[in-house]
Ligand SMILES: [Ca+2]
């Protein structure tokens with residue numbers, strides 16, 4: 001009889017708990033999974049090898065951080081190299097940034113030049129749709145703020161070759177090139 005009474009009192013205690021507990025758990029889950037996209041703040045930079053330390057990325061005040069790489073086996077390799085840095089292939093989006101790119105190319109160590117001498121890979125392509133140039137950040141090149149193409153470009157090598165990947169000449173004017181050539185590239189990290 002005593003056992004039965006204590007069982008009843010235990011149940012009367014446990015029952016509300018059994019009802020309340022799932023409610024509180026679901027409330028916690030709802031709270032922790034609440035969307036956090038209402039903030040207008042930029043997300044923190046991705047983890048990677050990017051660093052503003054000397055010898056790594058160079059700061060051009062007011063424009064961005066940049067790093068020159070001597071060689072990629074293809075445009076895709078260049079793209080990946082920058083992503084692995086926690087950066088991106090440079091997206092030239094102003095005349096000012098074009099001057100930065102020109103400066104970086106001018107200062108490059110020619111003794112290390114192993115890729116195509118007139119090509120530096122940058123972050124645009126028309127791989128998705130021929131003739132529609134987009135940046136690696138997903139914007140149309142036409143809307144990017146810098147659309148100075150080299151003479152006759154883009155030309156798909158006078159129509160003889162599919163040139164779907166983005167590059168600049170040494171004067172930072174844009175060019176479409178074949179995606180598989182060996183060329184240097186520049187990565188950018190936003191300020
Ligand atoms: Ca940029």
Ligand SMILES: [Ca+2]
Nearest residue numbers: 155156157176
């Ligand atoms: Ca071309």
